[in-house]
Amino acid sequence: MKPKPMRGGYFSLEGKKGASLAVTVVKEGYRVIKEPLGSIRFWEKGAPGSKLPNKEEPFLYILRKKGEAAELIYLPYGRYKLAKDGTPMVIALKTGKAAVTRDGDLQVECWIDDQNKDEKEQYDWRCRISVPGGGLAPWKGEEGFEFEAPAGGYQRSVEINMPKTAERWLDQVEQKYFVKTGDGKYARLVFRLFAASKPFCVLKVHYNPSGSRNLEYDPAKEIKIPKK
Numbered sequence: 001m002k003p004k005p006m007r008g009g010y011f012s013l014e015g016k017k018g019a020s021l022a023v024t025v026v027k028e029g030y031r032v033i034k035e036p037l038g039s040i041r042f043w044e045k046g047a048p049g050s051k052l053p054n055k056e057e058p059f060l061y062i063l064r065k066k067g068e069a070a071e072l073i074y075l076p077y078g079r080y081k082l083a084k085d086g087t088p089m090v091i092a093l094k095t096g097k098a099a100v101t102r103d104g105d106l107q108v109e110c111w112i113d114d115q116n117k118d119e120k121e122q123y124d125w126r127c128r129i130s131v132p133g134g135g136l137a138p139w140k141g142e143e144g145f146e147f148e149a150p151a152g153g154y155q156r157s158v159e160i161n162m163p164k165t166a167e168r169w170l171d172q173v174e175q176k177y178f179v180k181t182g183d184g185k186y187a188r189l190v191f192r193l194f195a196a197s198k199p200f201c202v203l204k205v206h207y208n209p210s211g212s213r214n215l216e217y218d219p220a221k222e223i224k225i226p227k228k
Contacts, residue, residue, distance in 0.1 A: 025061040034062040034143045064145055069218030073225060075205040082199040084112040093179065093187050093207045095225060105181040106131055106189075106203075114197050122164040125171070125195045130157035133182025139189070141176045149178040149186040149213040160193065171195045178215075188215045 025032060053059040075096040080089050090104030091097070098104075112125040129136065135154025140146050160173055172194050179187040190204040206215050209223065 025063065027063055029066055030063040031066050031142070032061065033064045033145065034060075062143070066218070067147060067216045068214070069216045069221050070208050070212055070214040071210070071221045071223050072215065072217050073205075073207040073209060073223045074217065074219075075203065075207070075225075077202050077204050079200055079202050080108070082108060082110045082201060084110060084114070084197075084199060086111050089201075091203065093181065093189075093205050094185075094209060096203070096205065104132075105134070105185075105187075106179065108201055110193075110195065110199050112195055112197075112199055116164075118164050120164075120169075122166075122169045124162070124164050126159060126161045127193055127195065128157055128159050129175075129177075129191065131179055131181060132156075134180040134184075136177040136179055139176040139178045141190070146178075147188075147214070147216040149180065149188065149215055151213065154178075154180050162195065184211055185209060186211070186213050186215060 073094060075093070078091075078096045080091060080098065082089050086109045089108045090099050091106045091108070092099040092103055093105040107128075107130045109128045109130075110125065111127075112123070114123045114125070117123045131154075135156050136158050137150050137154045158175075158177075160175070162169060162171075162173075172192070175191045175193075177189045177191065179189050181187070185208060187205055187207040192202040194200050194202075206217050208215055
């Protein structure tokens with residue numbers, strides 16, 4: 001059903017009945033940066049604790065005009081087993097494969113003391129992410145409209161520390177970074193760590209092999225990595 005247009009980008013849907021309504025917003029040449037939580041499907045009464053949109057408090061979708069996309073390597077959510085004693089996992093961002101130190105771009109080390117849990121089942125753990133010869137810089141994510149890696153401001157390593165006494169203790173975290181590799185290439189990275197008894201991390205990577213800082217992605221320009 002085509003929505004009824006209104007001023008200021010608002011729209012309304014009228015005269016439709018049913019158990020639920022799915023809403024998707026698309027516009028040619030634009031990227032959907034943010035969809036409101038719970039907006040994909042509306043129920044007549046709403047989910048418990050949810051608020052349905054109205055004219056005074058509508059749900060907002062944020063779209064951004066696409067820039068000139070680069071030819072990128074896209075590695076969607078590779079999973080890597082980690083040791084608990086700090087033994088490094090080295091990853092080549094151009095292939096997504098585990099690598100020896102001299103061929104890797106990203107190094108992940110974890111120390112997890114899950115043998116000394118407190119009464120809340122909490123324990124001390126920490127993780128170090130490093131880029132030998134390069135560095136990491138904070139990235140706000142796609143919702144931050146950032147698709148070009150910064151020229152400077154990189155740190156060789158970052159640490160995530162989670163003592164069992166932390167007020168908001170977690171055994172899972174997500175961090176987002178721009179990466180400058182040791183050989184001068186750039187990437188953007190979503191890093192998820194699961195600091196459990198069998199720890200692992202998950203990476204989502206957009207990597208530009210040309211040396212350009214442009215990390216704007218278009219599936220039509222993706223560089224396919226041969227599977228071996």
